[in-house]
Amino acid sequence: MTQSGSSGQVSRDGGTDTLTVEDISAYAVMRRLLVDILWPHRRVLFVALISMVVGAATSGAVPFLIQVVADEVFVAKNETLLYLLPVAIILVMGVRGVADWTSKVTDAWLGNKVVSELRIRMFETLTKADLAWVERTHSGRFVSAFVNDADIVQRAAAKTMTALVKDSLTVFFLTASMFYMDWRLALLVCAGMPFAYLYLTRQRKRISGSVRRSLKEAGDLGSMLTQTLQSLRVVKAYRQEQREAERFRTIVDNIVRYLMKTARSRAAVGPVTETLSGVGIAAAIFYGGWQGIYGNVSLGHFAGFLTAAMLTYPPMRTLAQTQAQLSEGVTAASRIFAVIDHSAIVAEKPGAEPLNVREARIRFEHVDFSYDNGTPVLRDFDLSIEPGQKVALVGPSGAGKSTVLNLALRFFDPSGGRILIDGQDIRDVTLPSVRGASALLTQDPVLFDETIRTNIAYGSEEASQEKIIEAAKAAAAHDFISRLPNGYETHVGEAGGRLSGGERQRVAFARAMLRDAPILLLDEPTSALDAEAEAKVQTALDGLLKGRTVLMIAHRLSTVKRADLICVMVEGRIVERGSHHELIAKNGAYARMFHTQFVGEAPALAAAGR
């Protein structure tokens, strides 16, 4: 058992069967964004806040200036103020302009920072996450989190931060000025606010629901696009273009449906705030005018108040619209947090030491394992591989051969038994040291869309050019690489698509050579090659196997013959073990396999002198 309590039944890794998004409150999400992400940039945040406060305060000063202009210049005919007031207004507006510029730039910076930080954290989680979880979650869901969700958070962060702080402060200052000037009039203007608040809360819930669904559909769209691009040959060969296009159209239509729902809820905010502001201002004009005619309210007083009321509504309207945007941002952020919060179950114990590889002896000690559906895949799997020994696993499809390699690399943890390398349980040592002890070669080598040199040096970045060439020579790859126009600097294309299968495999061999790991795990790396290509990589493979402990999955007689020990697996158990000749003589499961699967290869191998 690991410290994280891994049970080997992958579905029980904390109960996250899919990427469930919890209903987190807007407050919780914003608090997290503020504390976790923004706090390290508190200086910029501080500058942003100051500029917003200054901007809001200058707005609050404008009605007073208007009041003074009306009362002192127009009514009292004060000439000195006539010269002073324009200067004061230019100053106030100038300060407001600078504050506005500063708050916009700092907001954009903080918005971008929030999103890049969220993207980085998601990526880190992904690279450290359990394979089981990543495989279970559709790639489109991740792509959507990185692209759509992050984009929405960015827009929401940049816009709502200004609106929430600056516009709230502006509304506060202006409302305060209104109450200071005439509290009765101010009450009239503000009477509609509680209704607006209740209405907005209802709209916010609606928006949150439709945004969540549109983002989910956007994830499905991403998944479908990836899937179609990967399987375009099959789509064409089976003439499914029309069907795929219709499926795509359904998803796109759904997205539009949910986006329109969001747009309608968002737009519904406008008429309500407009009407309320109209009613408020109309009431203020009527009551203020009445006071002007029959009471003792001065023109300046009334004009100043009306300016304050007029100036209050635009930021209030923005605040109302912000509710919608905030709701979208919170929904998208909670989807991102669902990715970030995933905790890997295959994790290191605290204070784990690195694996100390002395001889590279591997021991699978009564290992049991099942994937998330709970069906046992390995049952009492018991195998010792001596230093330098080459062991081949053979058996029918689904017997659990690849699973054994997955467990050796600690991609999953067994539910029973232990796996030891040189006597150390691989759950007790650091993860990079376990994975660093082995090199894995698969049927379909994984190359990145980089140069050949970068692909060979993947995982051994510090290797010199000489070492890279040496590894390529040992992997019989140097000659073909040298013939390429850009040699080692040739880009291999997406997934190595510009190279042939055999060339890709030799680049992968060179990578393993350079890595020089004491343990080699092979998942029949030659099985996807034709006879000619295979012949070219055989020598490379022999060189690679020399002096290493090897565990290989074998589908071909040529691979089986390389092994010192052959283990026949059936339904997760080793049912026979021995050398090729011993097992043939036994006339059991291996002999049957030999006669059905391998016999066709035997004459070719004999001719090749193997």
Ligand SMILES: Nc1ncnc2c1ncn2[C@@H]1O[C@H](COP(=O)(O)OP(=O)(O)OP(=O)(O)O)[C@@H](O)[C@H]1O
């Ligand atoms: N990620 C996974 N999640 C759930 N079940 C899995 C997963 N990978 C493999 N299995 C199941 O585990 C069993 C063993 O699979 P495994 O790939 O180890 O067999 P194998 O012997 O390598 O087969 P093959 O020779 O066809 O590659 C199969 O029944 C398979 O369906």
